[in-house]
Amino acid sequence: MADDLKKGLEGVLVAESELSSIDGDEGRLIYRGYTIDDLARGASYEEVVYLLWHGHLPNEDELAAFTESINEERRVHDDVLATMERLADADEQPMAALRTAVSMFSAYEPEVDAEPDDLGASLRKGRRIAAKVPTALAAFERYRLGEEPVDPHPDLGLAANFLYMLTGDEPDDVAAETFDQALILHADHGLNASTFTSMVIGSTMADIYSAVTGGVCALSGPLHGGANQDVMEVLMEIDESDLDPRDWVEQATEEGRRIPGFGHRVYNVKDPRAKILQERSEELAETGDSKWYDITTTIEGYLTDEKGLVEKGIAPNVDFYSGSVYYQLGIPIDMYTPIFAMSRVGGWVGHVLEYQEDNRLIRPRAQYTGPEDQEFVPIEDR
Known part of the structure; x- marks a missing residue:
């Protein structure tokens, strides 16, 4: 049994995936067959998320519809903003604030009654999470600075819009393109700790809000994010x-x-x-x-x-x-990991839904190393 033990699941195959592949010896990363170089240099973050979720790069009409659907979901409920303000006043850590925000999003989910195996509804919920995370994060930072949140800009992409909501000023082309590339580069990376955490939660058929919240929690650890x-x-x-x-x-x-x-x-x-x-x-x-x-x-x-x-x-x-x-780009240092999470929502949602298409509850075993044949002593005799 000891020979079969794989600490940290090192080298253990637990699932098949079409989303991303890593060749560690060649230094190669692909999303659904496309090299990360081609995607980072030629696509937008929205295109890459569409690719991860739908299996192909969108044409112009598909991208326009997808982008519009994200833009329509950017605003967060006033209760979420009020909570971000309270957490900022309490000097909460940004990743903890994000964890709370994602969990709160579900309280205002219009498809809350959808069945767990309704993957179409789960995908739409994932889209709402991806749209709202930048808004909540930017609001939290604004509150920390003693300033009011900036409403989402209807004409800016996700990356540029986040920088706009963070500072109140539209970013120049170099800043917007740079940040968009950074989001693409972090969108997915195989079964890392946070993605696997999301998949484990998703394998129980918990909702996508739970799975993404779990991903945020896993990413907050210094051995993964940060x-x-x-x-x-x-x-x-x-x-x-x-x-x-x-x-x-x-x-x-x-x-x-x-x-x-x-x-x-x-x-x-x-x-x-x-x-x-x-x-x-x-x-x-x-x-x-x-x-x-x-x-x-x-x-x-x-x-x-x-x-x-x-x-x-x-x-x-x-x-x-x-x-x-x-x-x-003027981003506060302790916001780096939340930005990582903002990007990785695309991968988390994609992997959870892919796994749920042919779901099996993830339930590994541990090798027991404790004592055997202990004699029970009643409490009055201990």
Whole structure:
């Protein structure tokens, strides 16, 4: 039995999926057969979500109808906004606020009486979640700043609209395109911890709100989400020091510190998503402050060329560049993981509904290692 134990389900196949595939040795990620490079450079986030949910890229009419259906669902109930304000006043963590918001959305669901196996209704509910999460997150941040929420802009896509609701100003083309790419890159990534959590919940035929809430909860853990926040905090620490980034990293590693943004459970080479975000970081540096791009590329060069980490299977992952990209877009550091969740709703919903099409309750077993044949003693004799 011990030989069959797979801690963390390492290498265990639990489902078949057509949504995404990862080749960790080649550094390749595909969504339904399309490379992440092609999608990030040629599609919008809405197109990618449509692809994940419907199995094909939309034509112009399908995309227009899909985008309109999302735009119509962006507003959240006043009760949700009031709760976001109370949580902001209580200094709640953004991921906890998001967890509460997604759970609250179901209270105002127009198809609340739909049967659990009505996958069409579940898909429409998933669309409402995807539409409302940016609104709730932006409102929470506005309340933290002592400002009123900004209503969704009817003419902006999901990515640009979030930046607009966050700041009150329409983003320029570079910012909007960069953030849209970032959402595409994070939309799905196989059976990671949060996606698997959503699938486990979905396998009980719980509603999609429960499944997405569970995904948010799993993503909130520092071993899953949050690495890009850690990266940005390290970059800021380096910037505030008097050390060259190489010297800082050398000193940090000698002290036993781990450099965030390097290494991945699946990739043995540079994460293909990191390559794309590195390009965007460079573009943002050309029109703004280049120091964050300079520091990250210096660290990468030092750890890969001089320390040879890639040869050891430890290479930059998506978080290594997403942190500085978000920072250059003016996004607060502790909002990075909620943004991850905002994007990953597309993958969570897609995987849950795909699994439910041929559902089987997920019920693994544990190897018992406790005592045997204990003698029961009545409480008065203990």
